[in-house]
Amino acid sequence: MPMTNLYHHLDAFIGYLTAERGASPHTVDAYNRDIMGFIKFSEENAFPMPDRKNIEKYMGYLREKGKKTRSIVRAISALRGLFNFLLVEGTVTHNPLEDIEIPKYTPPIPEVLSEQEVIELLNLPTGSRTSLRDKTILELLYATGLRVSELIKLKKSDINLEGGFLVASGKRSKERVVPMGTYSKDAIKSYLEKEKPKGIFLFPNKRGNMLTRQAIWKFIRKYGLKMEKSHISPHTMRHTFATHLLEGGADLRSIQILLGHEDISTTQIYTHVDSKRLKEIHKKYHPRG
Secondary structure, three states: OOOOHHHHHHHHHHHHHHHOOOOOHHHHHHHHHHHHHHHHHHHHOOOOOOOHHHHHHHHHHHHHOOOOHHHHHHHHHHHHHHHHHHHHHOOOOOOOOOOOOOOOOOOOOOOOOOHHHHHHHHOOOOOOOOHHHHHHHHHHHHHHOOOHHHHHHOEHHHEEOOOOEEEEEOHHHOEEEEEOOHHHHHHHHHHHHHHOOOOOEOOEOOOOOEOOHHHHHHHHHHHHHHOOOOOOOHHHHHHHHHHHHHHOOOOHHHHHHHHOOOOHHHHHHHHHHHHHHHHHHHHHHOOOO
16 A cells, blocks of 8 residues: 555544544544654655565654654554554555564553552542542542543442442443442542532532543642652552552452452552562562562
8 A cells, every 4th residue: 555545544443443443532633643753754755565575764863853652652543553454444454564573561550649648649639629529539540440531430329338339431331330448438428418509510610520530630630749759649549449459469360350450460560569569578588588
C-alpha cells in the first residue's frame, strides 16, 4: 500500500477503535498521534511503502529523539493495530509489523502510601465546603481501588450500602461488582445525608453534572502537597489499595478481579510486594542475612 493511502484509512481505524473496541479518548488520541507521526516521518524520508525496514528506521528515529521505551512500544502497537485492521478489511495482504521485535518494557513499580500515610491523608479534608465530599472520595478510592474514570461515572443507584458493594463501569463499559468496607460505607452514608447531592451522580459538580478527572486530580494533589508528597494522585490510591491487599495476604487473581484488569499480566506488577517481603524475611531470619 502506498504511504499516502494510510491517511485515507486512519479515520476508519479511529472509528473502529472508538465504536467497536471501546477505546478511551486518551488511547484514541495517542494512537492517532503515533500513526500521524509515522506517516510524517515516512513522507519526510520519501518512503513509498510501509515495510519492516522503514518501521525499524522510525523506531531508531524515536530513540534518537529521546523517546522512552514505553512511548516506542505504544507507537509500534498503534501501527500494528492499524495494519491488523487493514488486514481484516482486506485492504492489505500482510502486516509489515508482524515480525517486528517490540522493545522490552518493564513498567515502573508504582509509588504507594504506607498505612500511616493513608490515615494522614484521609484526615486532611476539614474546614472547607468540599471537605466531606473530598474525604468520601479518598475513602472510596482507597477502599475499592477504582479508576478515576470509574469514580466520576458512579451514580447513586450504583451504590448498595445495605449490601456493602458498588457497581463500577470499567473499560469498554464492562461492569463489575466491588465490595466496600465499613469506613467507606459510613463515609458515603454521611455524605449523602448531609450533602444531599443533586442529580444522578454520586459526586456531581455544582451543576449536577459529572465531575472531571482533572477536578479529582487537583484536589488530591492539593492534599498531597500538604503532606509534602506531590506525587499523590488518584492512581496512587489505586496502587496503594492493591499493594496493601497483597501485603495482607490476598492472591493476585482476586486483586485482578477487584481492579478490573482483563489480563493477569497487568496485575503482576504488584508482585514486587512479595519480593520485598521475602527479602525482609530473609534479612531478619537468615544467619547471614
